[in-house]
Amino acid sequence: MKLYTYFRSSAAYRVRIALNLKGLAYESVPVHLLRNGGEQLGEAYRAVNPSALVPALEDDGAVLTQSMAIIEYLDEMHPTMPLLPQDALGRARVRALSLTVACDTHPLGNLRVLKHLKGHMGLSEEAKMDWYRHWMNEGMAALEAQLARDGATGRFCHGDTPTMADCFLVPQVFNAQRFEIGLAPYPTIAAIHEHCAQLPAFRQAHPSQQPDAE
């Protein structure tokens, strides 16, 4: 398998965690999101993924896009170390937690959005960061509320083994820390993040451990 990735892309980071949790070997194909005006916007990468976003996964000639669709696919093709619970309600919960990051949090602070705020709309760095922190805090608060009120939360987002939801939580925390958003209001998220950070699958997927890390 070939993963089109960028070390700091949080969507690519999610897929790297899932691949590692399942013990699947893959080749990293770095796509530099800042160099050359953004390599993801060039024709070569658009032929791989017309959405011009990372990650994309090439498996046996097929190209898959969207981190959540890729992780569900990996889980279906490689059922050992399942990333979704056995029961339908549990699966719905893990998907909802993942989507709270994927839909309600991450898209608003994505690189292309921050670039648009500054470049096209002429926002100051301060106003851009105000936007970023506002939406990241909204999203983290929603995730914390879901995790804190539910007995299904354990050492990880759902019970005591990692699931897809943890593949989404950890890169989101990485982003928060990078932009100095404190975790104090989010003790459940912080505790789960600690437990994840003890596992090699998560540590080896960290941006700093990637071949294209800067």
Place this chain on the structure above:
Amino acid sequence: MKLYTYFRSSAAYRVRIALNLKGLAYESVPVHLLRNGGEQLGEAYRAVNPSALVPALEDDGAVLTQSMAIIEYLDEMHPTMPLLPQDALGRARVRALSLTVACDTHPLGNLRVLKHLKGHMGLSEEAKMDWYRHWMNEGMAALEAQLARDGATGRFCHGDTPTMADCFLVPQVFNAQRFEIGLAPYPTIAAIHEHCAQLPAFRQAHPSQQPDAE
């Protein structure tokens, strides 16, 4: 089943289509997103869904959130009229198309974001609409590119029967039309939308057909 819904919410609209395609009866519980400063933000609804977003589905005492997680759950619990293909690659494709709307398009034009742009950031109506159209067009172009280049696209997003991806496409087109974003650059999306509009399941899920329609 009880669906917490708002007639114009495109995430609720997705779930209504899925319920109708499967022929599942449900009770609508309207949550008015504008009245009383936004009923979704009140304590009563936060007890249902701490994310303060519609929809939420109550089934047999359990509350499910996030439109995509709800649709996957309905598909698992009620397998007739499947909304996901039989093969893993097909499922990955339908999920990726759905996520192109759910993650890359809709979150940037969501009500709470538009309110923040105008209220908190003081943007003019014109600048707000410029933002809206920019991201909706980016998202629709990405969806069109994925659909147009792939032989798996048929009368619907994936083959000749509706799938989850069509539940996402149609509300997105409704939003585009509401804000006068032309479909001319998106002929594949427009054709699929036409085919969907012929089916009662889609027509009956339309905002104008809801008990809380204004």
